[in-house]
Amino acid sequence: QVQLGESGGGLVQPGGSLRLSCAASGSRFSIYTMGWYRQAPGKQRELVATITSAGTTNYIDSVQGRFTIFRDNAKNTVYLQMNSLKPEDTADYYCNAEDPRDYGNYWGQGTQVTVSS
Numbered sequence: 001q002v003q004l005g006e007s008g009g010g011l012v013q014p015g016g017s018l019r020l021s022c023a024a025s026g027s028r029f030s031i032y033t034m035g036w037y038r039q040a041p042g043k044q045r046e047l048v049a050t051i052t053s054a055g056t057t058n059y060i061d062s063v064q065g066r067f068t069i070f071r072d073n074a075k076n077t078v079y080l081q082m083n084s085l086k087p088e089d090t091a092d093y094y095c096n097a098e099d100p101r102d103y104g105n106y107w108g109q110g111t112q113v114t115v116s117s
Contacts, residue, residue, distance in 0.1 A: 002026050002106040004095045009111030012085055016115070020080040022095030022108055033098040034071060034078040038091035038113075045094070049080060053100070062088075085115045 008020040020036065033052050039045040049059045049069040057069050068081040078095065095108035 002028075002032075002097050002099070002104070004097060004106055004108035006093065006095050006108045006111040009093060009113045011114045011116065013117050014085060014087060014115055016085050017081070017083045018085065018113060020082070020093055020095075020111060020113075022078045022080075024076045024078075024097055026076075028099065029076040029097075030073040031100060033100065034069075035096040035098070036069060036078075036080045037094045037096055038089075039094070039110075040088075040091040043091075048093070051078065082113070085113075087115045089113060090115050 003025040004022055006020060006022045008018060012018050031053050033050060035050040036048045037045050038048050048063055049067055051057045051069045051071055059067060066084045071078045090113060092110040092112050094110045097106040
């Protein structure tokens, strides 16, 4: 069982930046594919970005060039650097870990991001 804990959310003005962090428990972090998802009020949860164990990243079009996902395996932590934030980025952001050995899927409790003036 993997436990994930997000932090770094908050209120930011349009054009501002935030960095989300997600710390994972256990000793297998380096093999997980990690992802950030978000869910806005009244909408379905959507994938924002992923990073594989090899460091390959993928982003949805709406955040490409503004968000960066990266990981520090020594700290069992994945990050989401969010720049040039827009009001439409407002959502609860969730960290996800996928274990390639058994496709186990784990979620954090979420952290709220609000982009507003």
